[in-house]
Amino acid sequence: MKEYVMGNGAIAYGALKAGVNLVSGYPGTPSSEIVETVAKAKPEGVHVEWSVNEKAAMEVAAAAAYSGARTLVTMKQVGLNVASDPLMSLAYVGVKGGMVVVSADDPGPISSQTEQDTRRFAEFARIPVFDPSSPEEAYEMIQDAYECSEKYATPVLFRPTTRVDHAYAAIDRPEKFEPNRVSGFIKNSKKWVIFPRLSFANHAMIEKRNVEIGEEFSSYRFNTVEGGNSKKAVVASGISYAYAKEFLEDYPDVKLIRIGTPYPFPESFVKKALEGVTEVLSLEELSPYNEEQIARLCGRNGIVLTIRGKLTGDVPASGELSTNLIAGILRKYLELPGEASEIDVSDAPELPVRPPVLCAGCPHRASFYAVKKAMKGRNCYFCGDIGCYTLGNAMPLDMCDTCLCMGAGITMAQGFTWMDKEGIGFAFVGDSTFFASGMTGVVNAVYNNANMILCVLDNSTTAMTGHQPHPGTGRNMMGDIVEKVDIASVLTGIGVSKVVTVDPLNLNEAMGAVRMCADLPGVKAIIFKSPCVAISKPVGKCHITGGCLNCGKCIKEIGCPGLIRVNGRVTIDPNLCTGCGLCSQICPVDAIQEVTQ
Amino acid sequence: MKKDILICGVGGQGTVLASKIIAASAMEAGDLVHSAETIGMAQRGGPVTSHVRIGEEAYSPLIPFGSADMILSFEPAEAVRNLRYLKPDGIVIVNSVPVKPVTESLMPTGYDGTEMIAYLKKKCTCIVVDGEALCRPFGSSRYFNIAILGVAAASGRLGIAKEIILREIERRVPAKYLEANKAAFQAGAEIGAQYEVK
Numbered sequence: 001m002k003e004y005v006m007g008n009g010a011i012a013y014g015a016l017k018a019g020v021n022l023v024s025g026y027p028g029t030p031s032s033e034i035v036e037t038v039a040k041a042k043p044e045g046v047h048v049e050w051s052v053n054e055k056a057a058m059e060v061a062a063a064a065a066y067s068g069a070r071t072l073v074t075m076k077q078v079g080l081n082v083a084s085d086p087l088m089s090l091a092y093v094g095v096k097g098g099m100v101v102v103s104a105d106d107p108g109p110i111s112s113q114t115e116q117d118t119r120r121f122a123e124f125a126r127i128p129v130f131d132p133s134s135p136e137e138a139y140e141m142i143q144d145a146y147e148c149s150e151k152y153a154t155p156v157l158f159r160p161t162t163r164v165d166h167a168y169a170a171i172d173r174p175e176k177f178e179p180n181r182v183s184g185f186i187k188n189s190k191k192w193v194i195f196p197r198l199s200f201a202n203h204a205m206i207e208k209r210n211v212e213i214g215e216e217f218s219s220y221r222f223n224t225v226e227g228g229n230s231k232k233a234v235v236a237s238g239i240s241y242a243y244a245k246e247f248l249e250d251y252p253d254v255k256l257i258r259i260g261t262p263y264p265f266p267e268s269f270v271k272k273a274l275e276g277v278t279e280v281l282s283l284e285e286l287s288p289y290n291e292e293q294i295a296r297l298c299g300r301n302g303i304v305l306t307i308r309g310k311l312t313g314d315v316p317a318s319g320e321l322s323t324n325l326i327a328g329i330l331r332k333y334l335e336l337p338g339e340a341s342e343i344d345v346s347d348a349p350e351l352p353v354r355p356p357v358l359c360a361g362c363p364h365r366a367s368f369y370a371v372k373k374a375m376k377g378r379n380c381y382f383c384g385d386i387g388c389y390t391l392g393n394a395m396p397l398d399m400c401d402t403c404l405c406m407g408a409g410i411t412m413a414q415g416f417t418w419m420d421k422e423g424i425g426f427a428f429v430g431d432s433t434f435f436a437s438g439m440t441g442v443v444n445a446v447y448n449n450a451n452m453i454l455c456v457l458d459n460s461t462t463a464m465t466g467h468q469p470h471p472g473t474g475r476n477m478m479g480d481i482v483e484k485v486d487i488a489s490v491l492t493g494i495g496v497s498k499v500v501t502v503d504p505l506n507l508n509e510a511m512g513a514v515r516m517c518a519d520l521p522g523v524k525a526i527i528f529k530s531p532c533v534a535i536s537k538p539v540g541k542c543h544i545t546g547g548c549l550n551c552g553k554c555i556k557e558i559g560c561p562g563l564i565r566v567n568g569r570v571t572i573d574p575n576l577c578t579g580c581g582l583c584s585q586i587c588p589v590d591a592i593q594e595v596t597q
Numbered sequence: 598m599k600k601d602i603l604i605c606g607v608g609g610q611g612t613v614l615a616s617k618i619i620a621a622s623a624m625e626a627g628d629l630v631h632s633a634e635t636i637g638m639a640q641r642g643g644p645v646t647s648h649v650r651i652g653e654e655a656y657s658p659l660i661p662f663g664s665a666d667m668i669l670s671f672e673p674a675e676a677v678r679n680l681r682y683l684k685p686d687g688i689v690i691v692n693s694v695p696v697k698p699v700t701e702s703l704m705p706t707g708y709d710g711t712e713m714i715a716y717l718k719k720k721c722t723c724i725v726v727d728g729e730a731l732c733r734p735f736g737s738s739r740y741f742n743i744a745i746l747g748v749a750a751a752s753g754r755l756g757i758a759k760e761i762i763l764r765e766i767e768r769r770v771p772a773k774y775l776e777a778n779k780a781a782f783q784a785g786a787e788i789g790a791q792y793e794v795k
């Protein structure tokens with residue numbers, strides 16, 4: 001049956017068609033829809049889970065792969081950093097069943113902290129990587145990835161980028177999926193227990209094997225040469241290949257070399273494709289990976305060739321590419337006359353900027369405001385983290401001094417106060433991030449006698465990436481009702497000296513808790529508990545009554561998008577207001593009231 | 598058929614449904630379709646775009662500058678933001694009702710859309726639709742995404758028959774809202790028909 005799906009859906013269906021038995025992952029844009037598509041397809045006999053973080057996902061899948069199962073692990077590129085510990089070792093140990101690790105790269109970056117390149121990671125870990133250029137190709141390619149993984153008994157990386165993950169195309173997929181038969185784990189400590197001797201032996205084996213895989217990839221169906229026998233060639237991979245192909249439709253003489261398997265680099269294929277070529281341009285995002293591979297290849301083989309790309313400044317060093325950027329680069333490279341005809345917009349009026357903000361009624365706004373008010377005038381460090389609440393950095397809240405990576409706020413709050421003993425260190429962390437990588441940081445604080453206040457912004461979901469369940473929600477990916485992991489009990493168990501739970505929408509109560517904790521020594525925690533407004537029913541609506549002074553304090557203090565000015569008067573937009581009541585607790589004359597039905 | 602259609606607006610206006618209906622209708626009509634949505638961080642109150650590419654020649658999911666046959670804009674400034682994508686002889690169908698930035702009350706810009714509409718009229722062929730007036734009989738601006746499809750279909754520039762689009766609407770809209778949506782589509786079609794190119 002044909003289905004019009006997102007690239008991530010195509011990846012999921014490809015894995016299911018390959019008979020995948022276990023799917024695990026941690027949400028992260030642009031990868032999240034892969035696990036969701038599998039869960040929605042409800043394939044019988046397939047275990048699907050959101051793991052607590054990427055490392056856990058990798059290890060769960062590794063054991064299943066040791067047992068002969070085909071497994072799929074999904075994450076975004078920075079998630080691969082978290083999972084790199086098991087992956088690096090797993091590369092030495094190997095697997096039995098096919099194991100494909102999807103790490104979605106995010107050129108731009110559009111919604112990530114870094115512009116890292118998973119192809120580099122593959123080279124670093126010495127394992128194969130596949131690089132699809134469209135949803136259709138991703139569907140086919142991931143099935144090949146399973147074959148490759150099983151043939152060479154190694155985990156394999158699969159790296160789509162945002163534009164492939166989020167593109168839609170029609171995929172012809174089977175109606176029903178059959179998982180593979182799992183042969184079972186065969187104990188053998190010489191094989192499955194990693195020791196220095198084993199690593200030494202396997203390292204040599206891996207290097208030898210990778211040469212073989214590079215040879216095999218040299219005749220792989222998605223490493224292709226198109227166009228004529230021009231002296232100037234173009235090398236591209238991933239979505240850059242799609243952009244280049246589209247532009248080169250009008251210039252069929254130009255040789256276009258596409259690399260679908262960046263590591264092990266298909267050397268003999270590229271060598272052959274470059275015969276008769278004097279100059280090559282490498283079009284790729286993130287890092288000059290292919291460009292450097294070609295330079296090495298030429299050096300080793302005494303090939304004289306001018307290689308252009310990021311290193312020569314012909315291709316931008318950072319940011320994503322586009323058909324337009326590539327058209328400009330290719331025009332220059334091929335010395336083509338003329339520009340594309342397009343409307344000149346250089347005289348356009350100034351466009352309104354639409355920065356991302358916390359939603360109207362978002363409980364995070366109330367939590368940040370309570371801490372800000374309660375700590376006014378005091379020397380504080382506000383350490384943020386990864387999630388919607390990073391937006392707490394925006395004016396007028398201005399409550400996020402740092403943001404580094406998942407869970408870092410908790411440990412950074414400790415570091416700041418070791419250097420400034422008078423300072424009060426606050427860490428703001430969401431519930432999902434707390435489970436993913438916050439708990440060890442709290443243990444560190446208790447163990448090392450730190451002084452800090454942990455603020456858990458518990459909205460009962462993973463909001464930023466599309467509302468996935470997590471250990472605290474009492475629901476898992478298979479839709480089962482499970483035991484909730486209670487954050488307060490976890491913290492008490494770790495030995496946090498004071499744990500209070502407050503409703504952030506009750507401003508006085510929340511401020512009271514903050515003040516009390518600020519004056520206690522040791523590690524304290526405040527759980528600000530209130531559901532995400534994007535998934536809960538609004539409690540009501542507020543409106544502004546005749547008593548309003550039009551002073552604008554409500555707007556200036558909290559910046560809720562529900563508070564607007566209409567003809568100069570402060571008003572509440574009934575389409576946005578959720579009736580959270582935060583503004584009504586700020587108004588000096590009690591002019592904001594709940595609308596009574 | 599080869600057609601590139603860009604749909605743009607602000608998060609929450611229902612642009613995604615409009616793009617899905619166009620894509621599905623084109624497939625129903627037997628064409629190869631690719632599309633892309635901006636999702637993720639950009640979605641919260643921010644500008645959103647959907648690229649729908651119909652035909653064999655489209656390899657990339659994103660429309661290059663200067664190639665869109667049609668821009669359907671749910672908001673005046675968003676049409677201007679994406680104008681570079683339009684073919685010089687393409688057409689813009691734009692809602693004249695502005696959406697102020699959510700930060701407007703904190704940092705007033707005085708933006709009201711009129712300057713954008715004037716600029717669009719100067720730069721390209723466009724059909725300006727007063728979304729508020731168009732949607733008034735249905736009691737909510739939510740119906741604009743279907744109404745604008747009516748305008749596009751009846752203008753003759755979309756290249757997909759009205760009946761096919763209506764069938765897709767029937768398939769995708771909950772029964773409860775179907776009659777109102779069909780009426781909104783019809784109301785849009787009446788506007789589009791005034792501009793019809795044969």
Ligand code: SF4
Binds near residue numbers: 561580582
């Ligand atoms: S009650 Fe006030 S703060 Fe809360 S959503 Fe409505 S306008 Fe915003």
Ligand code: SF4
Binds near residue numbers: 549570588
């Ligand atoms: S704080 Fe109260 S009095 Fe001042 S503008 Fe807002 S509603 Fe009116």
